[in-house]
Amino acid sequence: MSFLDKMKQAKDMYGNMKKVQSEISKIKCEGISKNGKITATVGGNHNIIKIDIDSSLQNDSALADSIIQACNQAHDKVDKEIKTRMGDMMSGGGMKLPF
Secondary structure, eight states: OOHHHHHHHHHHHHHHHHHHHHHHHHOEEEEEOTTSOEEEEEETTSOEEEEEEOGGGTTOTTHHHHHHHHHHHHHHHHHHHHHHHHHHHHHHTTOOOOO
16 A cells, blocks of 8 residues: 555545544433433533423432433433444444554
């Protein structure tokens, strides 16, 4: 493989990474607390987009625990989705790195 072929391959890999970053920015995952009364939505950048709280929990001392559970579950789903998309992108292209 010539140097130019390796450079083209590196350029293609850079383009694929840009595409992956674009896909990651579109990811939205929901996590739900064990009691089902809190739902957290997290984006691919791991920022919390939205939290829904059941009105029955307004005076509940377990509110913070439920929010943490929902957020952690949503973060776990984002991580799995990123790994899936990265794996598809890296293996699907048949790309072999020269180094």
